[in-house]
Amino acid sequence: MSDTSAAREEILSRVRSAVSGADRSPVTVPRGYRATGPVDVGLFAERVADYRATVVRCALAEVPDRIAQALTGRGRVLVPEGFAWPVRGAVPDDGLTSADLDAVDAVVTGATVGIAATGTIVLSHGPGEGRRALTLVPDVHVCVVREDQVVADVPDAVAMLDPARPTTWVSGPSATSDIELDRVEGVHGPRTLHVILAG
Amino acid sequence: MSATFVGMPAFPVAAREALANSQQRRNLAHATSTIRAKRAAVVAEVDDWEQLRLAGAAIKDNTLLHLDEQLLRLEESLTARGATVHWARDAAEACAVVAEVARGHGVDEVVKVKSMATVEIGLNDALAAEGIAAWETDLAELIVQLGDDLPSHILVPAIHRNRAEIREIFLRHMAEAGRPAPADLTDEPARLAEAARLHLREKFLRAKVAVSGANFAVADSGTLVVVESEGNGRMCLTLPEVLVSVVGIEKVVPTWADLDVFLQLLPRSSTGERMNPYTSTWAGVTPGDGPQEVHVVLLDNGRTRALADEVGRQALRCIRCSACLNVCPVYERTGGHAYGSVYPGPIGAILNPLLKGVGVDAQTDSLPYASSLCGACFEACPVRIDIPSVLVDLRAQVVDAHRPSAKPEALAMRAAAAAFGSGARLGALERLSGLAGRLLGSRGRTAPGGRRLLGRVPGPGAAWTDTRDLPRPPAESFRAWWSRTGGRDE
Numbered sequence A: 001m002s003d004t005s006a007a008r009e010e011i012l013s014r015v016r017s018a019v020s021g022a023d024r025s026p027v028t029v030p031r032g033y034r035a036t037g038p039v040d041v042g043l044f045a046e047r048v049a050d051y052r053a054t055v056v057r058c059a060l061a062e063v064p065d066r067i068a069q070a071l072t073g074r075g076r077v078l079v080p081e082g083f084a085w086p087v088r089g090a091v092p093d094d095g096l097t098s099a100d101l102d103a104v105d106a107v108v109t110g111a112t113v114g115i116a117a118t119g120t121i122v123l124s125h126g127p128g129e130g131r132r133a134l135t136l137v138p139d140v141h142v143c144v145v146r147e148d149q150v151v152a153d154v155p156d157a158v159a160m161l162d163p164a165r166p167t168t169w170v171s172g173p174s175a176t177s178d179i180e181l182d183r184v185e186g187v188h189g190p191r192t193l194h195v196i197l198a199g
Numbered sequence B: 001m002s003a004t005f006v007g008m009p010a011f012p013v014a015a016r017e018a019l020a021n022s023q024q025r026r027n028l029a030h031a032t033s034t035i036r037a038k039r040a041a042v043v044a045e046v047d048d049w050e051q052l053r054l055a056g057a058a059i060k061d062n063t064l065l066h067l068d069e070q071l072l073r074l075e076e077s078l079t080a081r082g083a084t085v086h087w088a089r090d091a092a093e094a095c096a097v098v099a100e101v102a103r104g105h106g107v108d109e110v111v112k113v114k115s116m117a118t119v120e121i122g123l124n125d126a127l128a129a130e131g132i133a134a135w136e137t138d139l140a141e142l143i144v145q146l147g148d149d150l151p152s153h154i155l156v157p158a159i160h161r162n163r164a165e166i167r168e169i170f171l172r173h174m175a176e177a178g179r180p181a182p183a184d185l186t187d188e189p190a191r192l193a194e195a196a197r198l199h200l201r202e203k204f205l206r207a208k209v210a211v212s213g214a215n216f217a218v219a220d221s222g223t224l225v226v227v228e229s230e231g232n233g234r235m236c237l238t239l240p241e242v243l244v245s246v247v248g249i250e251k252v253v254p255t256w257a258d259l260d261v262f263l264q265l266l267p268r269s270s271t272g273e274r275m276n277p278y279t280s281t282w283a284g285v286t287p288g289d290g291p292q293e294v295h296v297v298l299l300d301n302g303r304t305r306a307l308a309d310e311v312g313r314q315a316l317r318c319i320r321c322s323a324c325l326n327v328c329p330v331y332e333r334t335g336g337h338a339y340g341s342v343y344p345g346p347i348g349a350i351l352n353p354l355l356k357g358v359g360v361d362a363q364t365d366s367l368p369y370a371s372s373l374c375g376a377c378f379e380a381c382p383v384r385i386d387i388p389s390v391l392v393d394l395r396a397q398v399v400d401a402h403r404p405s406a407k408p409e410a411l412a413m414r415a416a417a418a419a420f421g422s423g424a425r426l427g428a429l430e431r432l433s434g435l436a437g438r439l440l441g442s443r444g445r446t447a448p449g450g451r452r453l454l455g456r457v458p459g460p461g462a463a464w465t466d467t468r469d470l471p472r473p474p475a476e477s478f479r480a481w482w483s484r485t486g487g488r489d490e
């Protein structure tokens, strides 16, 4: 690759001269917004449903049945390694190509954290969640979130996540508002998001 | 096949043409009013919104004032995570890096995530010149690209197109670019989205190289962030083997924890949602997951020029949410094309002259005048960019740049800059101008449509009003009306 170090030096020196006359004493960042309220699991369920995702609440013991119900009528189902519950008939991710994934109908995963205020599920793509492509290419995503994984607001979630890991923040099914600002569910990501909230 | 903004006429000419396009005005008015209402509702839900705005502005200011250190940290973190960092002084250098990566992999196409920076540098044309097709994958960008059109809004680049026009574009042009649109395509948004899904999926599955921008770049962890809705971003960031991200140097934030401010401010300000459907974060290369070759191009292209502008530097806080466009009375009527740039609306009116410099071309110099200085953009801006003050300062710079043929507004604009610099002085001035409006009421005439206009005003303003209709100042200023009524209809 071409060496861009001359550009690097010049940009850095332009930056330095641009701010040389400025008062560079730090501006205080108010952080009061980080004091978030108590966790409201019901609010999480409501807000996920607001995005027109399906939300089902159940006890932990009922999760396998709920998964089976969500998968009724779906063909090929994929489950990442390390997923905590049994899923009958599921295929493992043994290095499937993108084209292979395109032939899969549904994927079942866990999640790392749920955000009540925004109805967001965050995946960090470790065990039980799988690499990023798994929850992207298939058209149906069934996601199991435990109640004890739900936090109040965005700052709580950011504080828990590892910036070195890839993360995907999912708020409802894929959508677009590009046509006359009408929200349409289902463009490139999973068109169906089915959340099982267990605890 | 892509249109370009180069050679656009100055704002007043382009605006007059746009104003005559009533279909576009209807599309725009509908879209901006819808999104204004959505934004207002989700912003009202957040108790500490004002504190978040202050925090967002402070984080960005601290970063900008130490941008050299932050960029070096970002470079170090990215390199440690397996990414290759490139630096580009201008558009040509940035395009050359992307082209070199693509050529190095022998590809004749790349897939693209919507990115303002890559439009700014004219990447698609630069790649086309090398025989590399750049496929836009965001629905609106696809509409713009297939229609050989120009983006007109930051968030919704095809905001000027309605569903019937989009159906036409898909039926006519999808086949030229790949999988054709279904023959029985209707203008239902869901059917149009489905057509785009099918058309683009084959491209996602075969593409080897993807190009993205980034909404944020975290210095201390090397994490890049892309905020999107459709999942086309995730496709591009995940499936190809090689990823090149073109990142403006102002996108850096110091720490991962700082994202807790911006991931609240951006979606609510932008699409008016509590959270956008998808946000992706990644730091360099993750073995076994996503692209195994990752490049980051750090782009200047005028940003350091903007940084050197004491008043204008705050424009670099911009997180490209487009809230200022949606509240702008000028934008709502003229649309984005009249600004002649990928950055339209109030932010475009300041960012373009700041990036390019004034006194260079008439088109850019006309932009600081594309505003009524009503201040709605500042109120909406999640990072508190005082756009009116910057506009006023830039007007003075434009005037200075055109000396000795200085225009009479130079002095007036300098005075206005002083007034806008202080809320108290502005309030006093508005009260005065309200008073003047009442006093001058008898001198006015009525424009077609019933708007009351002032004729030639006496004194130092006479030269200004020789060539302009000056709206009669209202008896009560906006700020006075707001503090009296809180915005409720009377």
Ligand code: SF4
Pocket: B269, B317, B318, B319, B320, B321, B322, B323, B324, B325, B347, B377, B380, B381, B382, B383, B384, B385
């Ligand atoms: S200037 Fe402010 S309101 Fe406008 S796009 Fe940038 S961040 Fe958003």
